[in-house]
Amino acid sequence: MEKNSVSKATLGRLPHYLRFLRELPKGTDYVSSTTVARELGLGEVQVRKDLNAVCGKGKPKIGYKVFELIESLETFLGYSSMNSAVLVGAGRLGKALLEYDEFEHYGVKIAAAFDCNKQPVKFNNHEILPIDELEQFCKNRCVQIGIITVGEGSAQEVCDRMVESGITAIWNFAPCKLSVPQGVLVRHENLALSLAHLNNTLKNQIG
Amino acid sequence: MEKNSVSKATLGRLPHYLRFLRELPKGTDYVSSTTVARELGLGEVQVRKDLNAVCGKGKPKIGYKVFELIESLETFLGYSSMNSAVLVGAGRLGKALLEYDEFEHYGVKIAAAFDCNKQPVKFNNHEILPIDELEQFCKNRCVQIGIITVGEGSAQEVCDRMVESGITAIWNFAPCKLSVPQGVLVRHENLALSLAHLNNTLKNQIG
Numbered sequence: 001m002e003k004n005s006v007s008k009a010t011l012g013r014l015p016h017y018l019r020f021l022r023e024l025p026k027g028t029d030y031v032s033s034t035t036v037a038r039e040l041g042l043g044e045v046q047v048r049k050d051l052n053a054v055c056g057k058g059k060p061k062i063g064y065k066v067f068e069l070i071e072s073l074e075t076f077l078g079y080s081s082m083n084s085a086v087l088v089g090a091g092r093l094g095k096a097l098l099e100y101d102e103f104e105h106y107g108v109k110i111a112a113a114f115d116c117n118k119q120p121v122k123f124n125n126h127e128i129l130p131i132d133e134l135e136q137f138c139k140n141r142c143v144q145i146g147i148i149t150v151g152e153g154s155a156q157e158v159c160d161r162m163v164e165s166g167i168t169a170i171w172n173f174a175p176c177k178l179s180v181p182q183g184v185l186v187r188h189e190n191l192a193l194s195l196a197h198l199n200n201t202l203k204n205q206i207g
Numbered sequence: 208m209e210k211n212s213v214s215k216a217t218l219g220r221l222p223h224y225l226r227f228l229r230e231l232p233k234g235t236d237y238v239s240s241t242t243v244a245r246e247l248g249l250g251e252v253q254v255r256k257d258l259n260a261v262c263g264k265g266k267p268k269i270g271y272k273v274f275e276l277i278e279s280l281e282t283f284l285g286y287s288s289m290n291s292a293v294l295v296g297a298g299r300l301g302k303a304l305l306e307y308d309e310f311e312h313y314g315v316k317i318a319a320a321f322d323c324n325k326q327p328v329k330f331n332n333h334e335i336l337p338i339d340e341l342e343q344f345c346k347n348r349c350v351q352i353g354i355i356t357v358g359e360g361s362a363q364e365v366c367d368r369m370v371e372s373g374i375t376a377i378w379n380f381a382p383c384k385l386s387v388p389q390g391v392l393v394r395h396e397n398l399a400l401s402l403a404h405l406n407n408t409l410k411n412q413i414g
């Protein structure tokens with residue numbers, strides 16, 4: 001399977017395309033980018049670019065085979081090969097993420113959460129496991145993604161344990177830099193930044 | 208005061224510059240972009256670009272006046288004119304945001320949270336007020352920023368009430384589009400997207 005990396009903006013639109021396609025009347029064989037664009041209120045050029053990135057060009061004047069397009073989108077979004085993630089830090093933010101059901105629409109499932117409790121604790125449909133079980137859990141399940149929602153003070157330690165557990169991609173909510181060996185991806189999530197940017201835009205509009 | 212809009216990436220670096228400058232030894236009159244870049248592990252061109260956007264060019268071979276640079280950064284980040292925000296939806300995510308103390312480093316303070324409780328409820332150092340008090344609260348304090356952390360089902364209703372209360376910039380965590388009158392800014396925060404993008408990068412590295 002050859003796959004291109006797409007922008008975050010494109011990635012954000014893919015589940016919308018998928019939902020739209022799945023809701024087409026039965027027996028719809030082809031769909032054009034014009035139709036998709038109109039129905040979803042998007043630009044036609046953008047839709048064509050997005051869809052081409054995922055499943056190649058449609059047929060001129062006919063469009064895309066609906067069945068193939070759905071399959072390509074599902075594969076691209078990882079529906080057929082859901083990736084597991086673990087989360088460390090089951091405070092308010094960690095629990096909010098555990099409850100957030102959008103992740104699965106993008107092919108990622110939070111398989112377990114960990115915290116410093118000595119015994120497993122139930123939380124809704126999830127279980128919060130003792131941090132000492134992290135390594136075994138990740139190795140048994142080949143977990144590759146780790147989410148850090150602990151405070152600044154313990155983030156590096158958690159990061160090190162994740163790396164030791166075989167995790168190769170880290171999504172970090174703690175407001176600090178992390179040192180990782182080469183080959184480990186880190187994405188910092190600075191929630192304040194989105195609000196700051198909105199505030200900044202607002203001030204510029206007024207000023 | 209003339210001010211330019213800067214990118215989210217630049218905005219994210221400004222508090223780091225400010226912290227560094229404030230910690231310079233007393234009596235340091237000038238600082239060069241070279242020094243700032245070296246100490247913070249950033250590229251020199253980038254640092255110069257960032258600082259120029261906020262406070263104009265430094266003197267060739269001497270650099271920036273530390274005092275002026277600090278003042279410009281503080282003004283730019285809104286420390287001298289903290290903007291108030293209100294948050295509607297005091298569930299787990301809303302409470303996590305209330306506890307997140309990074310916002311104030313970017314000139315925004317969450318002044319109050321609202322939910323469907325009939326009486327004010329204490330939460331740590333915050334108060335969760337009945338939603339019926341939203342309009343009065345915002346109008347009394349000229350609040351311009353609203354944060355939506357309710358579910359998809361009530362997001363549009365909350366958005367409408369915010370707009371009626373004079374709010375002109377909305378940060379929306381609900382996974383749905385919002386209709387707003389012209390002139391009202393909306394930023395959608397799709398947390399899943401960051402994770403999806405990380406997942407996608409990971410798959411491309413391996414695949």
